[in-house]
Amino acid sequence: MKIDKLTKNINTKQVLSDICFSAELNEVIGLIGRNGSGKTSLFRTIAGHYLPDSGDVLIDGQSILTHPELKTMIFYIDEQTHFLSSYSLKKIGIFYQNAYPNFNYEQFIALINAHNLPVNNSFRSMSKGMQGLFKVILAITSNAPYLLLDEPFDGLDVIVKKNVIRLLLENLSDGTRTVIIASHNLNELETIIDRALILKDATIKQDYRLEEMRAQARKVQMVFRTKKVPSFIKENSKLLRVQGRVIIAVFENYTEEIERQIKEVDPVLLEELPLALEDLFEANLSRESDYQLFN
Template sequence: MTGIQIQELTKRFGDNVALQNVSLTFQPGKIYGLLGRNGAGKSTLLGIAANRLFADSGQVLIDGEPACENDRAQKKLYMMSEKNLYPKDMRVRDVFRWSERFYGSFDRQQAQVLAQQFGLNTKKRVKELSTGYTSIFKLIVALCLDVPYLFLDEPVLGLDANHREMFYHLLLKNYADEPRTIIIATHLIEEVANLIEEIAIIDEGRLLMSQSVQSLLDSGYCVSGKAGDVDAYAAGKKVIGEDVLGGLKTAYILGSCDRQALCDSGLELSKLNLQKLFVELTKKEGEQ
């Protein structure tokens, strides 16, 4: 059995339930978006898989082996997270050197090339890096490791627009050169929408859905027009959200489209947007 299996995972921090009976599978050779609002449980799930946290119940299997306290399983993955686990007084170039010794598969020459492209001064100590360059430093380590499972938890924290574009380009090139499972945990949906093939949405510690991006977007649609006409068309359908501007309305609907009724009503049909779909699915009561 290959891939990563999350089996009925539950984790609490005091009275806070971070994960509640979550089960899903990350298959080999795909780019996943693990999506959720801040505090939804994304980092906790990846942290348990990476052996940084321990579940209260359930387990994670990596290629059929338990992930917990298993060096053979853990050497197959690398997790880049917001937390900095590197010695703060160590210089970046020395982190690259020790990464090569520790992992064996680390490409130190490529790391130096990427550092030049991003303008990262490898003579600096880790503690001297800005928030953005700390993220860049950790991303370079991640991209230069030859492991089958790569976890990127909020990878573009502090990066400016140019550096984010560089990272996304390099990530796709890295994946094209050597396909592997990449899991991007983020709440910045719009930026990763064109990168990810599969999606898993977590909300308040529960798994809302797990499916391909294309099948999710094909599962619904938007209709726009006069508010009364939209209401009449949407009656009895699964409406997950609405936007109203003056006398106009847009409804976001899951299910099959009644094209004849749309033609008769004169409403405008459009495709679902991944970010808008995510926002509507995770919207809390009282939020606009």
């Protein structure tokens, strides 16, 4: 699937601007952005719920705008316009069986029973945790090649969350599907994704492949003899914290030359810290007003 220069305006506000990325089969991609950054709008536009003002969504080189049948290759549930909430889980399954040509109804019922979900109860009568688990079951059994999951871990307790993640990973092992997950639960997201797309100012600002990022990037704590931050550090890193003489920064391409330059200014302390997905989120998406910086 290729997202090609996707742009969308809603009520004169630009919510998506020139979005470009490709999603290959057998990838798990995290879509990360602050509240209101456009994650849900992007999902709605990819799924065809919104028409883009410009740009396109291509599957195998074909546009879903001119080939609407391709929408059955994309699974997405829009929380705000989910009109099936009053129906029983069984009836919802039948609806999706008619909507998705490769829907596996036998697997659907088997997973419902295996997780003790009340098949004859309405969706809205269930707890948030049960609803989240059910939506992942729907996504898996749709057999759509591209799954768009919007906050699938939101509001789930620890046990249900682990079940959802395990169920998702077990059913992606055949390598025939791609999952894009928008989530604020970065700790859980980091354990399952291959890539992280950073959405800011209505566009994709960064596309991290986590294996490469872990090999090249470093989170470093430094303490200098003065409160002045060396200019080469500002130029080569993203500052996470500056408090007095203590600096914590993320270097996305930490080289021997950068380490040599740091040591040349004779820091009181130079220490590498564990680098997490949350650090990339903070480095790319925080504003100066979010923190009180002491220089």
